Amino acid sequence: MSLEFAVPVQSTGARPPVQPGSPELLRSVFRRHAAGVAVITAQGERPVGFTATSLTSAAAEPPLVSFVVGTGSSSWPVIERAEHIGVHILGEHQRELAGRFARSGADRFAPPTAWHEGPYGVPVLDGVLAWLSCRILARVPAGDHRLIVAEAVAGDAAGEGSPLLYHGGAFNGLREV
Known part of the structure; x- marks a missing residue:
């Protein structure tokens, strides 16, 4: 059985049409979706972490x-074996931190x-x-990723500020309307 996205082939001249059912279609649609920015951490021989939307x-x-x-992430081998992970909700003042945890090859836990x-x-x-410590309950195969389901067992929501968002391929803050 083959699945295909129904996409009108209509171009405004601003962007070339995207191949139906392609990874680029999914990426182009989700660039339009604003998402909160989190960092997931785990402890192995050394701490690991990555930015997640x-x-x-x-x-x-x-x-x-x-x-x-x-599964190609440098954090995956540790997450694959970890019992607990950390979940961190970033504030708009933490754009640099989000970028550091999104970059490959960076020493994410080094100063600053x-x-x-x-x-x-x-x-x-x-x-x-805000942050949570969570116990991993499931690692579900999902293409070249794994869907992690975890139970919150500790945490703190006392941080102050506005949330950091990811939209249009960039980190953004909320705008007053």
């Missing part, structure tokens, strides 16, 4: 979150990144709007 609240009872991680060991040995980033 796929974080979602999955259930209230029990308190579950979900996100995806690429401020962090400490939190509950269950999870690396907790300082100065975030």
Whole structure:
């Protein structure tokens, strides 16, 4: 069985048409979707982490979150074996931190990144709007990614500021209307 997206082949001249059912179609659609920015961390031989825009609240009872991680990510081998992970909600003042955790090859936990060991040995980033320590319940294959489902077991939502958003391929803050 083959699946194909129904996409009108209509060009405004601004962008070339995108191949139906392609990864580029998905990326171009989700560039139009504003998403909150989070950093996921875990502790292996050394701490690892990555920027995620796929974080979602999955259930209230029990308190579950979900996100995806690429199996080609440098963080995946640690996440694959970890029992607990950290989830950090970034503020708009943390664009540089989001960029650091999104870059390949960066030493994400070196200065100026401020962090400490939190509950269950999870690396907790300082100065975030909110954070959770979560126990991983499932790693579900999803193409070249894994969907992680985790239960919140500790955390703090006392940070101040406005959330950082990802939209149109860039980190943004909220605008007053």
